[in-house]
Amino acid sequence: MAGNSSRKGAIRKTSKKPTAGSGGRVRRGLEGKKSTPRAEDRVYHKAHKAKNAKEAAERRNPAVRGGGRRRGSSDAEWIAGRNPVVEALRARIPVTSVYVAEGAERDGRLREVFKLAAEYGVGLLEVSRGELDRLTSGAVHQGLAAKIPAYEYAHPDDLLDAAAEIGEKPLIVVLDAVTDPRNLGAVVRSAAGFGAHGVVIPERRAASMTASAWKTSAGAAARIPVAQTVNLTRQLKAYQEAGCFVVGLAADGDLTLPELAADADLAGGPLVLVIGSEGDGLHRLVSETCDRLMSIPMAGVLESLNAGVAASVALYAVAEARTRL
Numbered sequence: 458m459a460g461n462s463s464r465k466g467a468i469r470k471t472s473k474k475p476t477a478g479s480g481g482r483v484r485r486g487l488e489g490k491k492s493t494p495r496a497e498d499r500v501y502h503k504a505h506k507a508k509n510a511k512e513a514a515e516r517r518n519p520a521v522r523g524g525g526r527r528r529g530s531s532d533a534e535w536i537a538g539r540n541p542v543v544e545a546l547r548a549r550i551p552v553t554s555v556y557v558a559e560g561a562e563r564d565g566r567l568r569e570v571f572k573l574a575a576e577y578g579v580g581l582l583e584v585s586r587g588e589l590d591r592l593t594s595g596a597v598h599q600g601l602a603a604k605i606p607a608y609e610y611a612h613p614d615d616l617l618d619a620a621a622e623i624g625e626k627p628l629i630v631v632l633d634a635v636t637d638p639r640n641l642g643a644v645v646r647s648a649a650g651f652g653a654h655g656v657v658i659p660e661r662r663a664a665s666m667t668a669s670a671w672k673t674s675a676g677a678a679a680r681i682p683v684a685q686t687v688n689l690t691r692q693l694k695a696y697q698e699a700g701c702f703v704v705g706l707a708a709d710g711d712l713t714l715p716e717l718a719a720d721a722d723l724a725g726g727p728l729v730l731v732i733g734s735e736g737d738g739l740h741r742l743v744s745e746t747c748d749r750l751m752s753i754p755m756a757g758v759l760e761s762l763n764a765g766v767a768a769s770v771a772l773y774a775v776a777e778a779r780t781r782l
Contacts, residue, residue: 536603536668537596539566545603546573550671551679552603554580558589561600570601579603608666611682613692616655617699619682620727627701627727628775631657633689633743634734635764638664642673643765644732649677651772652779657692660685693746696729703747705731705739706767710750714774717751724778730771735763 536545536552543566545552555574561567574581584592586600593602620627630648635641641656641664648656664670665685671678686692693703702723704712718724731747733739738761744750753762753770762770 533607534605534668535593535596536605537593537598537601539564539570539599539601541668542566542601542603543569543573544672545605545668546570546577546579548672549577549676549679550605550668552577552579552605554582554604556589556592556602556604557581557583558586558598558600559583560586567601605668605671608671608678608683610666611655611684613657613684613686613695615682616657616684617696617701620654625652625654626725627729628653628772628779629655629657629696629701629729630768630772631689631693631729631731632663632733632764633659633731633739634663634737635732636662636664636734637764638667638670639673640664640764641666642670642675642678644768645670645674645681645683646677647765647769647772649674649681651769651776653681653772655682655684657684657686657689659689660687689740690742690746693729693731693743697746697748699727701727701729702749703729703731704749704751705744705747706733706753706771707739707744707750708752708761710752712749712751714751714753714771718774718778721778721782724775725782728775730768730775732764732768732771735761 533553536542536550542552542555546555546569552574555570557567571581573579589598589600589602592604596602616629617627630644630653632641632644635644635658641658645656647653658664666678666683697703704717704723731739731743733743738744739747751771753767755762761767
C-alpha cells in the first residue's frame with residue numbers, strides 16, 4: 458500500500474531538530490591532538506613487530522640485506538636510434554633484443570646491426586612503427602631500437618668476498634654524489650684496469666648503470682661488480698668495521714696521494730677510496746666518516762678533477778705502490 462510507512466525504502470520523519478553549533482564543538486575537541494603514529498612505530502602493531510624481526514635478521518645475517526647480486530631498481534632500458542644502437546652493440550653492452558620497424562630502410566648502419574646481432578646472438582624482432590613508438594615512449598628511433606635489461610647490482614659485502622676469494626687486500630671505490638653516468642662508466646673502467654674489486658654507488662640521487670655508463674666503461678662493467686647501498690655513510694662504517702681504511706678525496710685533505718702511495722700499510726692494506734662530484738665534493742657526513750682526507754697535488758690554478766680522472770690517478774698510484782710490496 459502506498460501509504461504504508463513500514464515498507465522498505467520509506468523515509469521516516471522525526472521531530473528532533475539538529476543541535477546548533479555541533480561542528481564548532483567537534484573542531485575544539487580535535488585541537489591539540491597529535492598526528493597518528495606510523496604503524497611500524499606503534500609497539501603493539503604487527504608492522505612494528507615485523508620491522509623488529511627484519512632488523513634482527515639483518516644483524517644475524519648481513520646477506521639478508523642484499524642477498525648477493527640483485528636486480529636494480531630500474532626496469533629494462535631502451536636505446537633508440539640507428540647510431541646509438543650500432544654503438545651499443547660495438548661496445549658490447551648486454552643488449553637482449555633489437556627491434557626493427559616494418560619497412561625500415563636497409564642502410565649501412567642497419568646492415569651492421571644485423572651482422573653484430575647475429576655475431577653476438579642477439580634476437581631480432583620486426584614490429585610496426587606504432588609498436589616501436591610505444592615501446593620507446595615516443596623517442597626518435599629511426600626505425601631501430603635495442604632493449605637492455607636492468608643492471609644486476611652486487612651487495613657491498615660481495616666486494617669484500619671477491620677480494621678474499623683471490624687472496625688480495627680489498628681495494629674498493631665508493632662514489633658520493635656523482636650524477637653523470639659517463640663519469641660512473643669511466644670510474645668503473647679505471648677500477649677494472651687498476652685492480653680494484655668493485656665500485657659502490659648510492660641507490661638514490663646518483664648515476665646508475667645506464668646504457669651511457671655501460672658504453673663509457675668500454676665493457677669493463679661486465680668484468681667488475683658495481684654495488685648499490687641505501688646509506689653511504691653506514692656502508693663506509695661497515696667497511697671500517699671489516700678492517701678497511703677509508704680515504705676520501707678532497708682538495709683540502711691533510712694527506713697527499715704520494716704520501717699514501719709511500720705508506721705500505723695504507724696502500725697495501727684493505728683500502729676504500731671515496732670520490733665526490735667535481736662541483737660539490739664529498740657530503741659532510743661522508744667526509745666526517747672517512748679516516749683520512751687525501752688531496753691530489755696539482756700544478757697551476759686547477760682546483761679539482763672530475764670523478765673519472767681523479768679515480769684513475771688515485772687508483773694508478775695505489776696499484777703501482779702495491780706492485781712494490
